[in-house]
Amino acid sequence: MLQMDKPQKKLEVSKEISPYWKDGWLEMDRVFDNFRRDFERSLSMFPHIGVPSFPTSAMSCDIIDEGDKFIINANMPGIQKDEIKLNITENSVEISAQHKEETDEKKKNYVRKERRETSYYRTLSLPEKVSSSKAKAKMNNGILNIEIPKVTPTPKSKGSSIPVQ
Numbered sequence: 001m002l003q004m005d006k007p008q009k010k011l012e013v014s015k016e017i018s019p020y021w022k023d024g025w026l027e028m029d030r031v032f033d034n035f036r037r038d039f040e041r042s043l044s045m046f047p048h049i050g051v052p053s054f055p056t057s058a059m060s061c062d063i064i065d066e067g068d069k070f071i072i073n074a075n076m077p078g079i080q081k082d083e084i085k086l087n088i089t090e091n092s093v094e095i096s097a098q099h100k101e102e103t104d105e106k107k108k109n110y111v112r113k114e115r116r117e118t119s120y121y122r123t124l125s126l127p128e129k130v131s132s133s134k135a136k137a138k139m140n141n142g143i144l145n146i147e148i149p150k151v152t153p154t155p156k157s158k159g160s161s162i163p164v165q
Contacts, residue, residue: 059095059120068153070126072146078118081139088132088148095144096121128154 064071072093076084079097087094098119105112129151137146 059122061095061122061124063124063126065127065154067156069147069149070128070130072124072144072148074120074122074144074146075142076120076139076144077142079120079139079142079144084137084139084144086135086137086146088130088135088146090129090132090151091126093124093126093146093148094122095124095146128152 060075062071062073064073074095076097079099083099084095084097096119099117101116103112103114126148130148131151132148135146135148137144139145
């Protein structure tokens with residue numbers, strides 16, 4: 001008896017990184033933001049528990065490749081230069097700082113003490129080897145500027161002007 005071959009269905013394989021979240025990571029961020037908002041709202045109904053504090057800002061950094069050196073600009077408001085620790089290896093920069101402030105106010109019927117602490121920590125990977133012994137750092141108006149020469153300078157590419165149509 002002769003059997004006819006039936007056409008077979010081809011299975012389609014999705015190549016998405018996150019197939020469950022159709023819009024990718026932005027959708028996942030939105031879900032977590034909504035969860036956090038609802039969680040904080042539910043805790044605020046209980047006065048004895050309070051709302052936990054989530055960090056809202058971090059030290060922002062710019063890394064600029066100048067060809068023969070890297071320039072790193074880090075925003076560190078409220079930090080003094082003697083409160084900063086830098087550790088530079090041949091391919092990374094570790095920046096940390098801690099600032100503590102305490103004020104006391106004593107008057108006839110009360111005493112008020114306030115404490116404030118600010119700390120920053122960031123490790124930045126560098127794409128090329130650098131000479132850590134020749135690095136320079138300067139603090140100016142809350143911005144830490146670090147210049148680190150490269151072991152092997154990268155030649156700057158020549159740009160070309162392109163007309164916009």
